[in-house]
Amino acid sequence: MSDILAILPQQLVFGIALGTVYGLLALGYTMVYGVLFMINFAHGEVFMIGAYIGWGVLAALLDAKVGGLHPAWVLPLMLVPAMLCTGALGVMIERLAYRPLYVRGATRLGPLISAVGASIFLQNAVMLTQGARMKVYMTNFLFPPAWRFSLFGASISALLVVMVAVAGVMMWGLHVLVQRSTLGRSIRAVAEDREMAAIMGVSVGQVIGTTFFLGSALGGAAGVLVGLYYTQIDFVMGYSAGLKAFTAAVLGGIGNIRGAMLGGLVLGITESLAVTFINPAFKDVVAFALLIMTLVFRPEGLLGEGLSDREKV
Amino acid sequence: MLRLSAVDTFYGPIPALKGVTLEVHAGEIVCLLGGNASGKSTTMRTILGIVRPHAGTVEFEGKRLDGLSTGEIVRRGISLVPEARRVFGRMTVWENLAMGSFIRRKEPAAEISRDMERVYGLFPRLRERSGQYAATLSGGEQQMLAIGRALMARPRLLLMDEPSMGLSPAFVDQVFDIIQTINQQGTTILVVEQNAAVALSIASRGYVLQNGRIAVEDSAAALLAADDIRRAYLGED
Numbered sequence: 391m392s393d394i395l396a397i398l399p400q401q402l403v404f405g406i407a408l409g410t411v412y413g414l415l416a417l418g419y420t421m422v423y424g425v426l427f428m429i430n431f432a433h434g435e436v437f438m439i440g441a442y443i444g445w446g447v448l449a450a451l452l453d454a455k456v457g458g459l460h461p462a463w464v465l466p467l468m469l470v471p472a473m474l475c476t477g478a479l480g481v482m483i484e485r486l487a488y489r490p491l492y493v494r495g496a497t498r499l500g501p502l503i504s505a506v507g508a509s510i511f512l513q514n515a516v517m518l519t520q521g522a523r524m525k526v527y528m529t530n531f532l533f534p535p536a537w538r539f540s541l542f543g544a545s546i547s548a549l550l551v552v553m554v555a556v557a558g559v560m561m562w563g564l565h566v567l568v569q570r571s572t573l574g575r576s577i578r579a580v581a582e583d584r585e586m587a588a589i590m591g592v593s594v595g596q597v598i599g600t601t602f603f604l605g606s607a608l609g610g611a612a613g614v615l616v617g618l619y620y621t622q623i624d625f626v627m628g629y630s631a632g633l634k635a636f637t638a639a640v641l642g643g644i645g646n647i648r649g650a651m652l653g654g655l656v657l658g659i660t661e662s663l664a665v666t667f668i669n670p671a672f673k674d675v676v677a678f679a680l681l682i683m684t685l686v687f688r689p690e691g692l693l694g695e696g697l698s699d700r701e702k703v
Numbered sequence: 704m705l706r707l708s709a710v711d712t713f714y715g716p717i718p719a720l721k722g723v724t725l726e727v728h729a730g731e732i733v734c735l736l737g738g739n740a741s742g743k744s745t746t747m748r749t750i751l752g753i754v755r756p757h758a759g760t761v762e763f764e765g766k767r768l769d770g771l772s773t774g775e776i777v778r779r780g781i782s783l784v785p786e787a788r789r790v791f792g793r794m795t796v797w798e799n800l801a802m803g804s805f806i807r808r809k810e811p812a813a814e815i816s817r818d819m820e821r822v823y824g825l826f827p828r829l830r831e832r833s834g835q836y837a838a839t840l841s842g843g844e845q846q847m848l849a850i851g852r853a854l855m856a857r858p859r860l861l862l863m864d865e866p867s868m869g870l871s872p873a874f875v876d877q878v879f880d881i882i883q884t885i886n887q888q889g890t891t892i893l894v895v896e897q898n899a900a901v902a903l904s905i906a907s908r909g910y911v912l913q914n915g916r917i918a919v920e921d922s923a924a925a926l927l928a929a930d931d932i933r934r935a936y937l938g939e940d
Contacts, residue, residue: 575794576805587802588773590805590806591778591805593772593774
């Protein structure tokens with residue numbers, strides 16, 4: 391038992407890092423659900439493509455033998471293109487795969503199936519263009535393993551700190567945008583009552599597009615961070631990560647932005663503790679057991695409101 | 704100011720408006736009466752472009768509105784106080800008013816705050832509750848907020864859909880006093896009501912809709928006086 395207690399701080403640190411990334415990815419699910427009442431199952435693939443773009447930038451820099459790689463300038467160089475491209479990709483997915491359906495009055499099932507189709511398409515597009523073999527993030531060139539410090543017996547690497555900081559700043563930025571800006575208010579207005587938002591003069595189509603851009607860009611950033619952390623990426627990585635983040639979004643209360651962040655943290659920490667106290671093999675079992683328990687006992691999620699006023703055919 | 708000419712509107716195969724022709728002149732309060740499912744709300748939705756008319760034209764200040772998007776119609780100077788209020792419950796009172804001024808977001812903030820002061824002047828209760836979520840307001844307060852929100856767009860024509868619905872009788876009088884004040888301050892008003900007596904008392908003219916057609920059109924005083932019309936079309940005893 392004392393052995394387990396000794397590694398607890400370490401596992402908590404891993405859990406928090408994993409949780410912030412889940413949260414970042416969960417925001418994409420929750421934001422889209424907020425405005426369209428659908429689960430964007432292609433979001434995991436958006437995340438995967440973000441990871442590939444970040445990898446591409448880093449690999450190109452290493453190939454070109456650029457000296458003096460430092461996260462202070464390399465990380466933005468990876469994150470910004472990844473976020474812009476995945477943001478644009480999200481907007482494209484909405485325009486091509488969802489909008490043609492819902493403007494014709496499709497039920498919620500139609501876009502859902504279309505989302506699964508988009509997901510399969512993107513996975514295969516990446517496999518065909520990038521190959522089926524995994525790619526390796528050369529994280530050690532950017533964050534030397536020696537960059538670490540100890541805290542309460544946990545060894546914390548610079549990369550973990552940067553991950554939590556980047557994800558945290560992005561979540562905070564999104565929160566401020568949604569709560570304080572005119573754009574944020576119009577997103578909330580569309581989420582609450584689309585017709586009234588239009589009567590206020592809000593262009594609903596534009597707001598939906600912007601929401602996809604923001605959510606997908608955050609997903610792309612999460613892809614880069616996860617790539618750096620796990621150092622191996624492949625074209626199916628979006629599937630399980632997407633399911634986990636979706637779980638986090640439901641756990642926190644789907645449609646609720648703070649809920650997605652909280653759900654991500656709870657899921658990340660729970661998974662890490664499961665690894666410590668139960669068995670690493672049960673990591674996913676614990677995550678999905680949490681999803682099932684949420685759906686049974688608190689379907690509106692931790693911070694969600696009652697389902698009734700959100701339900702919409 | 705507003706003219707509907709021979710408007711037909713359908714919901715799928717079901718006709719909701721049949722040859723509706725009506726006119727609202729600048730500065731007037733015009734009242735649109737009728738029972739349930741007579742086409743009152745559909746008339747509002749047609750004016751705002753939420754549903755498209757199949758035939759006929761809608762003109763505002765001499766320009767065609769039919770075919771334009773709702774956003775564009777609102778930008779031309781029409782706003783709506785919807786049936787059942789429909790305030791944004793998960794936003795504060797202040798945020799609801801800010802949403803009302805969405806189409807004016809490029810104007811200087813001082814202009815917007817001046818109008819917000821005007822709304823708070825009409826409804827002091829809203830100032831007290833400006834930081835509160837709209838869902839926590841009483842029905843009457845929500846009605847004030849819905850009116851204030853519509854005024855924030857600085858409309859020249861204000862459409863009001865059943866402003867008295869669900870309010871206590873004392874409050875109904877208060878709301879109609881305010882409607883009159885808003886009109887005197889220069890906003891033209893088209894109001895849809897089931898509560899004919901109260902609505903006609905402040906209106907200059909009225910139309911009675913029945914089964915999607917204009918059945919009667921007259922001055923408010925004449926409509927108020929005509930017992931047979933009220934019995935026949937408005938379901939009053």
